[in-house]
Amino acid sequence: MNSSTISESLPHSYRQIVRCCRRDRHRLAVAASDPEKQLFGEDFGARDPTAGELESGFASKVLGNANTEHQIKPPEAMSNIMGLKTRKCVPCEQGGEPLPSKEVDLLCNQVPGWKVIKDSEGRDRIRTEWKVKSFVHGLECFKRIAEVAEEQNHHPDLHLENWNTVRLELWTHSVGGLTENDFIMAAKINDIDISDLKRKTKPKMWA
Structure with missing residues (x-):
């Protein structure tokens, strides 16, 4: 048997x-x-839709916005290998060259929640933003970021808009663009615990 x-x-x-x-x-x-x-892990990343889901046209029926951005935080093992948050920012020489686009894209993939933008002069920056519970919580958020920024001697541009929207931008002024320092700083900011400051999203009530 x-x-x-x-x-x-x-x-x-x-x-x-x-x-x-x-x-x-x-x-x-x-x-x-x-x-x-x-x-x-075997299940890391998003799965492909099943044949049944594709036939049902599920993407046209889901609630929410089609352009909603979803952040997937890499496993701790991946973060340790990449090592951005464990490194220190180093002084940059005035007039140095910013990172080429290929390296910018590679490093940006290692800092979930940040995206590359262009300033008014076409120079690269990286940006992220959060919703916080109140104006005071936004100021507390700035305080926690400032402690890390001072330690690294690399400072983001901080904005508090509409009383509860915290927006951060990083770029290296001395080179007029992005350097590894910006991504190291972004990784360290991502590692700051601000869960008690963020505004919780309320579930939508549908008729």
């Missing part, structure tokens, strides 16, 4: 346990053969 026959002869609850063990054994085998899945 093979293992499949034995499992089918067991009560339903036991058969479920057997299936779970087989599934976990398969996942371990996949992780051992694929270092990336072993490091980041």
Whole structure:
């Protein structure tokens, strides 16, 4: 009698346990053969839609906005490998060259929530913004950021708009564009705990 026959002869609850063990054994085998899945997890990232979802036209029926930006925070293992938040900003020489677009794009992928923008003169900057609970919470947010900025001697432009919108922009003035310092600082800002200051999004009530 093979293992499949034995499992089918067991009560339903036991058969479920057997299936779970087989599934976990398969996942371990996949992780051992694929270092990336072993490091980041088998389910890291967004899944592809199923055939049934595509046929149903689910994308046209979901609630919310089609252009909503979703932030996926990388696993701690990935963050440690990339190492931006563990590095220190270094002084830049006046007149140095800003990073080329390819490097900017690569580094921007390592700081979730930040995006590249152009200033009025066409120079690159990176920007992020949050909604906070109140004007006072916005000032407290600035205070926490200022402590890290002073430590690194690299300071973002800070804006508090409409009493509860905190907007940050980073760029290196001495080179007129972006350097690694900006992304190091962005990673350190991302690491600051401001969860108690952020405004919680209320669920929408649909008729």
